[in-house]
Amino acid sequence: MNYKMMGKFLSQILIVEAGFMVPALLISLYTGSRAAVYGFGLSILITAGVGALMYYFCRNSTRRFFAREGMVCVAGSWIAISFFGCLPFVFSREIPNFVDALFEIVSGFTTTGSSILGDVEALSPGIMYWRSFSHWLGGMGVLVFLLALSPNGERGKGYTMHLLRAESPGPNVNKLVPKMRTTARILYVIYMVLTFINFLFLLLGKMPVFDAVCTAFGTAGTGGFGIRNDSIAGYSPYIQNVCTVFMFLFGINFSCYYLLLVRHVKEVLKDQELRLYIIIFVVSILLITFNVRGLYGSWEETIRHAAFQVSSIMTTTGFASTDFDLWPGFSKALLLCLMFVGACAGSTAGGLKMGRLLLILKNLRRNIRRILSPQRVEVVRMNGNRIGEDVLNNTNTYLAAYGVILVGSFLLISIDGLSMTTNVSAVAACFNNIGPGFDVVGPTCNFSVYSWFSKLVLIFDMLAGRLEIFPMLVLFSRSTWRHK
Amino acid sequence: MKIIIAGDGKVGLTLTQKLSAAGHDLTLIDSNQRVLDSSVERYDVMGVQGNCASMRVLESADVKKADLLIAATSSDEVNLLCGMTAHGLNPRIHTIARIRNPEYGKQIFTMRDVYSLSLMVNPEKQAAREIERLIRYPGFLQRETFAKSRVEIVELRIQKGSKLCDVALMNLENVVKCKVLVCAVSRGGVVEIPSGHFILREGDHLFITATAEMLTQLLRNLGIITHKAKRVIICGGGRIGYYLSTWLAKEGVSVLLIEQDEARCEELSGKLPPEVCIIHGDASSQFLLESEGIHDCDAVVTMTGMDEMNMIISLYAQTCGVPQVITKVGHMENNSMQDSLGLGSVICPKELCCNTIVRYVRAMQNTTGAALTLHNIAEGQAEALEFVVDADTKHIGEPLRNIRLKRNILIACISHGSKTEIPNGDSMYEAGNSVIIVAKGGMTLLQLNDIFE
Numbered sequence: 001m002n003y004k005m006m007g008k009f010l011s012q013i014l015i016v017e018a019g020f021m022v023p024a025l026l027i028s029l030y031t032g033s034r035a036a037v038y039g040f041g042l043s044i045l046i047t048a049g050v051g052a053l054m055y056y057f058c059r060n061s062t063r064r065f066f067a068r069e070g071m072v073c074v075a076g077s078w079i080a081i082s083f084f085g086c087l088p089f090v091f092s093r094e095i096p097n098f099v100d101a102l103f104e105i106v107s108g109f110t111t112t113g114s115s116i117l118g119d120v121e122a123l124s125p126g127i128m129y130w131r132s133f134s135h136w137l138g139g140m141g142v143l144v145f146l147l148a149l150s151p152n153g154e155r156g157k158g159y160t161m162h163l164l165r166a167e168s169p170g171p172n173v174n175k176l177v178p179k180m181r182t183t184a185r186i187l188y189v190i191y192m193v194l195t196f197i198n199f200l201f202l203l204l205g206k207m208p209v210f211d212a213v214c215t216a217f218g219t220a221g222t223g224g225f226g227i228r229n230d231s232i233a234g235y236s237p238y239i240q241n242v243c244t245v246f247m248f249l250f251g252i253n254f255s256c257y258y259l260l261l262v263r264h265v266k267e268v269l270k271d272q273e274l275r276l277y278i279i280i281f282v283v284s285i286l287l288i289t290f291n292v293r294g295l296y297g298s299w300e301e302t303i304r305h306a307a308f309q310v311s312s313i314m315t316t317t318g319f320a321s322t323d324f325d326l327w328p329g330f331s332k333a334l335l336l337c338l339m340f341v342g343a344c345a346g347s348t349a350g351g352l353k354m355g356r357l358l359l360i361l362k363n364l365r366r367n368i369r370r371i372l373s374p375q376r377v378e379v380v381r382m383n384g385n386r387i388g389e390d391v392l393n394n395t396n397t398y399l400a401a402y403g404v405i406l407v408g409s410f411l412l413i414s415i416d417g418l419s420m421t422t423n424v425s426a427v428a429a430c431f432n433n434i435g436p437g438f439d440v441v442g443p444t445c446n447f448s449v450y451s452w453f454s455k456l457v458l459i460f461d462m463l464a465g466r467l468e469i470f471p472m473l474v475l476f477s478r479s480t481w482r483h484k
Numbered sequence: 485m486k487i488i489i490a491g492d493g494k495v496g497l498t499l500t501q502k503l504s505a506a507g508h509d510l511t512l513i514d515s516n517q518r519v520l521d522s523s524v525e526r527y528d529v530m531g532v533q534g535n536c537a538s539m540r541v542l543e544s545a546d547v548k549k550a551d552l553l554i555a556a557t558s559s560d561e562v563n564l565l566c567g568m569t570a571h572g573l574n575p576r577i578h579t580i581a582r583i584r585n586p587e588y589g590k591q592i593f594t595m596r597d598v599y600s601l602s603l604m605v606n607p608e609k610q611a612a613r614e615i616e617r618l619i620r621y622p623g624f625l626q627r628e629t630f631a632k633s634r635v636e637i638v639e640l641r642i643q644k645g646s647k648l649c650d651v652a653l654m655n656l657e658n659v660v661k662c663k664v665l666v667c668a669v670s671r672g673g674v675v676e677i678p679s680g681h682f683i684l685r686e687g688d689h690l691f692i693t694a695t696a697e698m699l700t701q702l703l704r705n706l707g708i709i710t711h712k713a714k715r716v717i718i719c720g721g722g723r724i725g726y727y728l729s730t731w732l733a734k735e736g737v738s739v740l741l742i743e744q745d746e747a748r749c750e751e752l753s754g755k756l757p758p759e760v761c762i763i764h765g766d767a768s769s770q771f772l773l774e775s776e777g778i779h780d781c782d783a784v785v786t787m788t789g790m791d792e793m794n795m796i797i798s799l800y801a802q803t804c805g806v807p808q809v810i811t812k813v814g815h816m817e818n819n820s821m822q823d824s825l826g827l828g829s830v831i832c833p834k835e836l837c838c839n840t841i842v843r844y845v846r847a848m849q850n851t852t853g854a855a856l857t858l859h860n861i862a863e864g865q866a867e868a869l870e871f872v873v874d875a876d877t878k879h880i881g882e883p884l885r886n887i888r889l890k891r892n893i894l895i896a897c898i899s900h901g902s903k904t905e906i907p908n909g910d911s912m913y914e915a916g917n918s919v920i921i922v923a924k925g926g927m928t929l930l931q932l933n934d935i936f937e
Contacts, residue, residue: 067525161525178486178509178530385533388517 001481005065006073007058013077013142014051016149017084018044020137021130024088028126036126039092047084068480070162074143075475078463081142082106085134094127099452106459108134109142110466111348113224113318113435114426116448116455120229125210128227132214135223138466139250139348140191141167148184166471170345171356171395176258190257191348195220198246205239215239219246222349224318224435231320231443237304240321244304244311248281251315251343253355272383273355277344280354284310284334291331309335315343316350318435325442332438339428350433350465352402359387359395401469406431409461413454426450431461485509485845486550490536490566491557492519494814495582495607498838499554500527503845511545537565539573548574552602552848554841555581560588568599578602578848580841584609586726586755603844607837612727614836615810618829619713619732619783628859628868635897635904635920636699637667637861637868640690647706648690654680662701664694665906667896667922668866675865677892677924691861693896693920695904713737713782713808719767719797720788721745721752724812724833728785733757740776742767744788768793770800778804787812798827866924868896871932873917878936885909888937892924895935 021044028036082105089101100116107114108131117123123131137145143163164180165173175183195216202212214227228234232243256268268274288306289299296302308321313335324335342351352360362380370376380387409427414420418440425437426447436443450458464472474480485508489496492514500523504510510529513536514520520531534541536557547553553570555563560583567579580603588595589609596604628637642648651659653666669678670689676682684690694702716732718725721743729739734757741756742763743749749764756762765772767788778784784801786794791813798811809828839859859868873880879887884895884907897920898905898913905911913919921935929935 161528175530178511178528180528182509386517 001072002062002065002069004058004061006069006076007054008061009073009143009146010077010080011051011054011058012146013081014047014054014084016142016146017081018048018051020133021047021088024126024130024133027129028124031125033092033124033126035092035094036088036124039088039090039094040126040130042091043084043087046087050084065162067162068474071166071471071474072480074163074166074467075463075471077143078109078467078471079475082109082459082463085109085130088127088130092124092127094123099455100448103447103455103459104131105134106462107430107435108132108223108225109138110433110462111135111139111221111223111316111350112430112433112462112465113218114430114437114441114458114462115225115435115446118446118448120226128214129210131225132217132223132227135221135225136195136217137221139221139223140187143167144184144187147180148188150181150184166467168346169350169468170253170353171359171391171398173346174255176255186258187254190254190261191220194246194249194257198242201242201246202239205236205242207235207239215243216246218319219243219317220250220348222247222250222315222317222343222347222433224312226319229444232308233321233323237301240304240308243319243321244308247311247315247317247319250317251277251311251347251349253344253346255346256344267383270383273344273358276358277354280338280341281310281314284314284338287334288327288331291334292327295327310338313434314338314341314349315347316432316434318429320436320443323442323444325438325444336425336428336438339425339432339434342432352399352432355382356395356398358382359392360399362387363392363396398469401473402431405461405464405469409457412457413450416449416451416454418449426458427461430458431465433462433465485552485848486546487511487845488513488542488545488547488550488553488570490514490553490555490563491582492516492523492531493556493558494834495556495837496554497523498834499556499841500529502838502842504529506842506845508845511550513541513545535562537562537569539569542566542570542573547577550574550577552578552580552845555579557582560585564595564599564601567601571600580605580844582607582837584723586723603841605837605840607833608723609727610836610840611812611831611833612724612731614831615724615728615785615812616731618810618831619716619737619785619808620735628861635693635695635899637691637693637859637896637922638699639861640692642684642686642688642690644686646686648684649686651684652680653678653682653684660702660705662694662698662705663906664692664698664702665894665896666690667693667868667894668861668924670865675924677866677894677922691866691922693906693922695906698906715777715781716740716783716785717742717773717776717778717781717801719784719786719794720812721748721762722787722789724787725785726752726756729756729760733759740781742772742776767797773797773800773804778806781806783808783810785810785812789814791815795825795827799825802826802828861922866922867929869921869923869929871919871921873913873915873919873932875915877913877915877932880915881912883910883912889935890937893929893935894922896920896922 021040025040025044028040082102086101086105089095089104090098095101095104103116144167147163176186177183198219199212199216202215211227218225232240252274256271256274259268285307288310289303292306293302296305305322309324312319340352341357342353343349345353345355366378366380380392406427410423413426414423422439422441426441429435429437440449441447487503487508488511489499490513492512500510500512504527511532512520512523512529513532513534515535517533520533523529524531532541532545547570553567555566557563563581563583567581570577571579579601581601583604584606592604647659657663666678668691669676715738718729718739718741721741725741729741732739739760740763741760742765744766746764749762753762763776778801784806786797788794794811794813798809801809811827811830813830813832861868895907898907898911899918923929
């Protein structure tokens with residue numbers, strides 16, 4: 001293991017994180033909330049200080065960096081940014097309990113959006129901004145950000161591929177252009193521009209600037225931290241519709257946007273994953289609209305709420321425009337299923353991802369055919385390209401690991417004695433990075449009912465869900481740390 | 485620059501390594517996904533799986549925006565088609581194709597025009613050329629020519645009891661009685677760009693710059709006999725063996741070629757000049773070598789398909805007292821071992837071919853400022869680069885003793901028009917001159933001004 005190299009990475013990430021806390025500090029200064037200023041000031045000093053110290057000790061590192069280092073580095077840096085990111089909450093005493101603060105920030109960085117706060121509106125603006133900003137940063141990934149910043153001197157090294165693979169979601173991660181740095185920049189530029197457009201649309205709906213910024217961050221990262229206790233429900237129908245559309249857009253694979261930019265429209269239109277995404281989206285809206293008819297005054301309202309909730313759950317955002325916990329059983333079941341499906345690979349969303357689902361289904365179909373005629377030879381293809389057996393194998397392994405963690409965490413948090421619906425939906429909501437579940441953890445409630453132990457389990461779930469399981473498993477696997 | 489490499493084999497991989505280290509945007513095309521994956525994992529490059537001659541695959545490698553395409557698949561025909569297709573899709577693109585079938589050798593220039601290729605490389609032919617040069621000028625391990633062949637960099641090993649042992653470089657001229665410059669020394673596998681206080685030891689590999697006439701003088705003064713080889717044994721009748729024996733036979737050298745495969749022997753006997761003696765047999769057999777007179781031949785070249793076999797035959801030839809032994813290796817991975825074995829000259833076709841291509845890329849990158857030619861010396865641990873001095877270059881007209889260069893960099897040669905000078909402290913350069921810089925590997929010298937402190 002190349003500890004020095006990893007330390008250098010980590011130190012750079014911490015310094016970047018400290019830099020990102022500065023706007024929050026300025027907002028706190030502007031609004032004059034003394035506790036928050038103190039919280040951010042101290043956190044910035046500690047984060048930057050630790051980062052600088054680590055950088056000093058690890059400055060002359062070698063470049064020997066392999067898959068193992070990449071995985072551990074990604075998992076380690078996410079834990080580190082979460083640890084340092086929760087310090088402002090603790091120091092400002094707005095979320096005094098450390099586990100609660102950690103839960104909140106992990107929920108932020110992993111773009112989950114589950115909160116332990118009963119009264120969100122009581123937070124000071126600086127803290128609220130930091131909470132929402134963590135969605136934005138976590139959505140595309142901190143390491144990808146670092147790769148975009150990396151100096152041109154870091155030439156010709158393929159190790160960055162391990163970092164991108166570990167941090168961006170999807171079964172088959174590829175670069176858009178030959179250079180990693182350029183790829184990371186393209187991704188971030190698309191991300192920033194889309195976020196900004198979203199922000200403008202929200203402003204047009206007469207949303208206050210601060211609310212619009214935080215909501216845009218929450219939508220872009222498909223996070224879902226609301227800035228009001230009733231999430232988006234209190235805003236105008238126009239704003240709700242803007243959110244629906246942009247949540248949907250942020251659930252699309254970002255390489256589709258790149259392909260559109262370089263005028264490869266045909267490839268985008270023929271993308272099987274995108275097609276499946278749209279089909280599931282439309283069909284779910286129709287089914288729910290039909291199921292909840294009569295609950296709302298008009299068809300317009302019914303469709304709006306159905307579309308909003310489907311978009312929010314499917315892209316694993318977790319905003320709510322209405323209390324969907326009051327919906328009939330079928331709609332709730334459908335939403336629960338959508339939680340597992342998630343949106344497209346290569347987007348900011350969580351869940352299993354459309355691409356992976358497609359692979360699993362195609363592989364399933366192939367294997368059923370093979371049972372019928374054992375001599376049959378067939379390769380799995382996606383968008384006309386052959387998918388390698390190792391990718392399929394990986395996808396199946398992923399599914400297995402996914403199931404094990406899901407069941408394991410469900411069992412562990414059930415110790416607290418809450419209802420089955422609550423526990424299942426809580427694990428599903430955290431593991432798939434959605435946010436609200438049903439029943440006690442429903443859209444109008446929060447996760448504060450759980451014990452600290454369950455919260456730690458859910459923190460692990462959120463991180464595992466965001467990093468696609470393997471980095472977290474690798475971090476806790478014995479063979480990673482054994483000396484070769 | 486945006487470069488597409490088609491064919492991720494031995495040459496493709498070496499090129500990927502060299503070109504990605506130089507900071508180019510590389511896209512690899514190969515039909516084998518596994519090979520691509522391992523390259524993408526090791527280097528900052530993109531991989532496209534498929535047939536490199538297909539338009540769809542070339543388009544998905546973004547051929548329309550690429551500056552250069554290097555076709556290095558195992559098949560000549562695919563390489564040609566790939567280059568042609570790429571040119572059709574993007575008329576601006578430069579194409580390099582690897583063509584190795586000797587049957588195309590005669591039509592190579594016509595083919596270049598017909599298929600609008602910018603450069604054709606033939607690793608085997610190049611290797612044969614290199615070996616031929618070594619046989620014609622024995623005494624040196626490696627030779628590289630610069631400045632339109634007026635300057636050479638040669639590699640020389642200090643043998644036990646040589647005059648050069650324990651000589652400080654500043655006294656070198658008194659010992660060898662001619663003007664040469666030691667531009668790099670490899671000691672125990674580590675390369676150093678030496679200063680005047682450096683003391684030479686037995687076993688050092690010296691890289692010496694000198695003009696062609698000085699070299700002959702150097703050899704004579706050092707007591708290294710340079711008599712022309714008259715009898716050469718070539719083990720292995722592959723493509724290199726074919727080229728080499730043709731050329732050597734043309735010069736009146738008596739060539740004995742040993743090949744294991746009978747059919748190939750017959751084929752060669754049909755193609756090679758009748759003076760070449762072709763033996764069907766196992767070159768690793770001591771009996772065969774002895775009966776064919778290994779003890780009184782002037783040079784042995786081993787180039788069978790297996791590196792291990794080549795090394796062992798070379799070692800045996802050395803124990804038999806053959807004055808010059810040249811070994812071909814396919815992979816350069818086990819470099820340090822070769823040196824400890826004392827194999828003498830080692831030739832790696834893959835490496836030679838890649839150097840040619842990298843040189844082309846450098847030349848393409850920028851005609852002013854950037855290096856005209858680039859040679860890797862001491863197994864890539866040092867580089868010799870040729871630059872043209874232009875008006876923007878610093879320190880024009882100042883004596884070299886007043887110019888402070890970065891560490892491990894040395895000006896090895898200055899060419900003023902037709903005159904070539906091995907510089908000393910009083911030398912200076914003018915705009916329009918070309919200079920050769922020797923630098924330790926790993927430094928990125930994009931332009932001449934990069935060498936100054």
